[in-house]
Amino acid sequence: MARQKKPSGSDRRPGYESDIRRRSGVREPRDRLLVVCGAAVTEPAYLKGLRDYIANPAVTVKVAVKAAAPNQVVEYAKQLRNQDRNAFDEVWCVVDVDQFQDLQVARTSAKDVGIRLAISNPCFEVWLLLHVADHKAHCGSYGELEPYLKRHIPHYDKTRIRFADYAAGLADARIRAHRLDPSGLEYTKNPTTNVWQLVNRLTDGAKSQLRAQPRSTTT
Numbered sequence: 001m002a003r004q005k006k007p008s009g010s011d012r013r014p015g016y017e018s019d020i021r022r023r024s025g026v027r028e029p030r031d032r033l034l035v036v037c038g039a040a041v042t043e044p045a046y047l048k049g050l051r052d053y054i055a056n057p058a059v060t061v062k063v064a065v066k067a068a069a070p071n072q073v074v075e076y077a078k079q080l081r082n083q084d085r086n087a088f089d090e091v092w093c094v095v096d097v098d099q100f101q102d103l104q105v106a107r108t109s110a111k112d113v114g115i116r117l118a119i120s121n122p123c124f125e126v127w128l129l130l131h132v133a134d135h136k137a138h139c140g141s142y143g144e145l146e147p148y149l150k151r152h153i154p155h156y157d158k159t160r161i162r163f164a165d166y167a168a169g170l171a172d173a174r175i176r177a178h179r180l181d182p183s184g185l186e187y188t189k190n191p192t193t194n195v196w197q198l199v200n201r202l203t204d205g206a207k208s209q210l211r212a213q214p215r216s217t218t219t
Helices: 016-024 042-054 070-083 103-113 125-129 141-153 167-180 195-203
Strands: 031-037 059-067 092-098 116-121
Touching: 031 042, 031 070, 031 195, 042 059, 042 125, 042 195, 059 070, 059 195, 070 092, 070 103, 092 103, 092 195, 103 116, 116 125, 116 195, 125 141, 167 195
Parallel strands: 031 059, 031 092, 092 116
Antiparallel strands: none
């Protein structure tokens, strides 16, 4: 039996080289993201749960914590990135408006060094609530949001976040948050959150069911 000739030049079929990569065990490079959270428990628990749930082969995500005011979170993210300039392709900080007075300073500092911010007003719990309800009412603090969360998630506890409680509503949260702030820049509006932009980045190319349409639940 004649030996088959290897495809070469114009004989190569589309995708031949990628097939070779798969057979030889060579993987396409992943985007490497660093996400620094400005709270000790809620945000990192959610984001680690999201990362593990999505298991996006195109992205690797390191979640770090700096429970501090926004500008301190940004400074800490700078330090982590500067330890190895080649370790990350993109850096995000997850912060709240809350009662902090240094958010504009943090935004300027982050912009100057190419760090992106995921900001929630008044707090990250707005993003959590949007998984289960279309909330548009002004919220003065976390204390005002907690009853809404417990209405939909009776066992809700900010110190014990389970991503499984939010997984089914992820597509809804993205769409509802986008409606509150399509630009992702209006952090002074209450309520608003551009965490959807970070989530879009983490889930890019993953699980098509995440694009499902939102449900009509309201608070």
